[in-house]
Amino acid sequence: MSDASAQPEVHHLAPPTGFIRKHVFSLDHKVIGLQYYGLALAAVFIGMVLSWLFRIHLGWATAAIPGLQLFSPNGAPGGLITPEYYLSLLTMHGTIMVFFVLTNAPFAGFGNYFLPIQIGAEDMAFPRFNMMSFWTTFAAFLVMMAAFFVHDGPPISGWTAYATLSSIGKDAGPGEAMGQNLWAVSIALFCIGQLLGSLNFIATTLDLRTKGMTLSRMPISTWAWFITACIGLLAFADLLPACILLILDRTAGTSFFNPAGMVVSDNLQPHSGGSPLLWQHLFWFFGHPEVYIAIIPAFGIVAHILPTFMRKPLLGGMRVLIGCLIAAGFLSYMVWGHHMFVSGMNPYSAILFSVPTLIITIPFTVSTLIFLGSIYGANLRFTSASLFSLGFISVFISGGISGFFLAQPSLDTYLHATYFVVAHFHFVMAVAAIFGIFAGTYFWMPKMIGRMMNEGLGKLHFWLTFIGVYCIFMPMHYLGLAGNVRRYSAFTDNYLIPLIPVHKFITIAALLTGAAQFIFFYNLIHTRWWGVQAPDNPWDATTLEWSTTSPPPFDNFGGRHLVVRQDPYEYSVEGAATDFIMQTATDTIAKH
Amino acid sequence: MSTTTYTQTAGTRARVASPAVTAVKGTPSQTGVWVAVSAIAMSFAALTSALIVREGAGADWHRFVLPRILYLDTIILIASSFTLELSRKRFAAAANPSATASGSASGASTARRSDGLYWLNMTLTLGLLFVVGQVLAWRSLVSQGVFLATGPSSSFFYVLTAMHGLHLLGGVLGLIYVGSRLRRNARNAQNSLGTAAVYWHFMDLLWVYLLMVIAIRM
Numbered sequence: 107m108s109d110a111s112a113q114p115e116v117h118h119l120a121p122p123t124g125f126i127r128k129h130v131f132s133l134d135h136k137v138i139g140l141q142y143y144g145l146a147l148a149a150v151f152i153g154m155v156l157s158w159l160f161r162i163h164l165g166w167a168t169a170a171i172p173g174l175q176l177f178s179p180n181g182a183p184g185g186l187i188t189p190e191y192y193l194s195l196l197t198m199h200g201t202i203m204v205f206f207v208l209t210n211a212p213f214a215g216f217g218n219y220f221l222p223i224q225i226g227a228e229d230m231a232f233p234r235f236n237m238m239s240f241w242t243t244f245a246a247f248l249v250m251m252a253a254f255f256v257h258d259g260p261p262i263s264g265w266t267a268y269a270t271l272s273s274i275g276k277d278a279g280p281g282e283a284m285g286q287n288l289w290a291v292s293i294a295l296f297c298i299g300q301l302l303g304s305l306n307f308i309a310t311t312l313d314l315r316t317k318g319m320t321l322s323r324m325p326i327s328t329w330a331w332f333i334t335a336c337i338g339l340l341a342f343a344d345l346l347p348a349c350i351l352l353i354l355d356r357t358a359g360t361s362f363f364n365p366a367g368m369v370v371s372d373n374l375q376p377h378s379g380g381s382p383l384l385w386q387h388l389f390w391f392f393g394h395p396e397v398y399i400a401i402i403p404a405f406g407i408v409a410h411i412l413p414t415f416m417r418k419p420l421l422g423g424m425r426v427l428i429g430c431l432i433a434a435g436f437l438s439y440m441v442w443g444h445h446m447f448v449s450g451m452n453p454y455s456a457i458l459f460s461v462p463t464l465i466i467t468i469p470f471t472v473s474t475l476i477f478l479g480s481i482y483g484a485n486l487r488f489t490s491a492s493l494f495s496l497g498f499i500s501v502f503i504s505g506g507i508s509g510f511f512l513a514q515p516s517l518d519t520y521l522h523a524t525y526f527v528v529a530h531f532h533f534v535m536a537v538a539a540i541f542g543i544f545a546g547t548y549f550w551m552p553k554m555i556g557r558m559m560n561e562g563l564g565k566l567h568f569w570l571t572f573i574g575v576y577c578i579f580m581p582m583h584y585l586g587l588a589g590n591v592r593r594y595s596a597f598t599d600n601y602l603i604p605l606i607p608v609h610k611f612i613t614i615a616a617l618l619t620g621a622a623q624f625i626f627f628y629n630l631i632h633t634r635w636w637g638v639q640a641p642d643n644p645w646d647a648t649t650l651e652w653s654t655t656s657p658p659p660f661d662n663f664g665g666r667h668l669v670v671r672q673d674p675y676e677y678s679v680e681g682a683a684t685d686f687i688m689q690t691a692t693d694t695i696a697k698h
Numbered sequence: 699m700s701t702t703t704y705t706q707t708a709g710t711r712a713r714v715a716s717p718a719v720t721a722v723k724g725t726p727s728q729t730g731v732w733v734a735v736s737a738i739a740m741s742f743a744a745l746t747s748a749l750i751v752r753e754g755a756g757a758d759w760h761r762f763v764l765p766r767i768l769y770l771d772t773i774i775l776i777a778s779s780f781t782l783e784l785s786r787k788r789f790a791a792a793a794n795p796s797a798t799a800s801g802s803a804s805g806a807s808t809a810r811r812s813d814g815l816y817w818l819n820m821t822l823t824l825g826l827l828f829v830v831g832q833v834l835a836w837r838s839l840v841s842q843g844v845f846l847a848t849g850p851s852s853s854f855f856y857v858l859t860a861m862h863g864l865h866l867l868g869g870v871l872g873l874i875y876v877g878s879r880l881r882r883n884a885r886n887a888q889n890s891l892g893t894a895a896v897y898w899h900f901m902d903l904l905w906v907y908l909l910m911v912i913a914i915r916m
Contacts, residue, residue: 231729232726232730301737304737305733308729309729310726313725313726313729314726339733339736339740340737340740343744344740344744347745347748347857347861351748351857354846354853358847360847360853361756361758361847362748362752362850362853365756378849378850379755379757379758379759379850380752380756383751384748384751387748387751
């Protein structure tokens, strides 16, 4: 079918005039993208404050946090965090950050805004599904937040919600009654939202590309969102039934995950023969791809931004990098067992999971080498966006290297339950993806809100954050090697007491780095209302989002139907009038 | 399609001609339904593997007698796939009046369309009958004293049939929507019927698969 039959799906949508249709229940992918981004901003702020609270507790276990008792009289009597409340804070920090920040911002946020524009489409393939996707996610967020306000507080089972702690109900501890129910319902809703989103991303990429936009001419960021959508489609389709089984175990008396004969809190649990490991399998079959759902869009964003500021394409063209991302996505489904090396696994199975885990380092190593090799000899322009892109490469390598150690069952057995793992996944997934979000924000915000962000503040924000995250997470490797267990609320054992000063250092670094984020918040808000008007193409970039106004009109290109004639990153082409050639330019370039 | 491989050798990239090309694309709804079908297949694959793991995990896996009505339901659902195809054929023939031999092309076209709607309604009826049959199967199990929480096999039975039933009801809603488009003679309504048919046949296939799993394991 030609796009003539595809366009009626989106063409009949006239620009909305009412406030509700324009800003709330909008069908416009740009508004939905901003809504996702805004939700991620709110979520990241909450997640950050939670981490401050438990970091303070880890450094100064007997210190009361004034006012916290007002928020949770049971969890923090007199402002002093109880061990259970520490776990609640930890659980909510992880859940909020992984789902509502790292999945929402780089994938659903930027992806919604820029995927249709970068392929020259007027909107997503299914605008109504798109709207439902956001509002389902928003409902999921509200349900998750409600856990703070129920009687016994949020769940204590971690963002991974391991059964049986998560599956037996109130006897398992505070937060395991209504709090955990809300968690499971929220994540199930989140899955539905992401499935609708992934469906849209895939259909849009495949069917709504404008004339001349072949797959090989798609920007690498669009490729990354497309690959992520494919990963997410299968991953969330696995987590959704897992959540349903968990809800049934908790509320309907089934025994999917609950074994027989458990006595918890002096009560014999009325279950038979279930398998706690089953939850871990279902969860990590989602969980490992989820890591890539967070990181691959960030990879795409960085690979999209770097050529613009290097003024040359990436080494080896796009195909190698795209191949690496596809390979990583594919392999991500074969390695879930490496999260379960210490869960009681046959050693032979451990080897089966260890080998693909080591193999998966190859595409990522190649990707980072492409970045580094491309930067070599480039005439790099230092902007906030390019600095955060470089920072992404740095933290991704730092976090990736510790992955080599954890991929080996014998080493992981020692390191798994320690801060070494905390350091690893925060660097490689959390901080790296956040740097991708920041890079994308500084790069695209001129397009999204039509105003330039303050570069001076952006660079200050970068350096404080960059130094800060290394101060927070580097020492955690040392703590882990020293045997410092994670998920403990206080360190009272003799061998742990000498490590407490390191925790104090980390806490101070976390507070300062968190404070530095207010520079970003300020910059964002200031730009929104008082920033300098952004030109259409402030960075002399080539892809389609820079062929339209800042911000783009309702139909993205003001009624124009673009024809794409160029590859996405034609920088510094010999003989060209400028050092960049737009994708729509009619110049012809010879390919050797 | 263009093959735009380039080797950036020492910055030598001169300017020569290269034609603009059009990408080959499908309709979003056709793509979308296949994407949705893969996601649903993944969900049921996850549930099936969970079933196998759970069966091996404890000594509490008890078989129970499957209600006979399940087999009747299966026949009903398979029949509904055939009636849907009949409906599609009628609408396809109605859309191509030149292929008809009879003199009054538009009259034949209208007759085919009403025929098509008849078979579409038949499909809907069979689909709803299937759901009613599934509910009867549940009632039969309940009368045997087999509930959701009775044992792991019954838990999986209810979860699998309920999830399939919900997805099938989604298909019923989809067919009702497509039917209203066909009645209005909306643009691309026939494509929508094709899209809905992919989903409907998949629901059919999925049920046959689930029945096999259930019959073998329970």
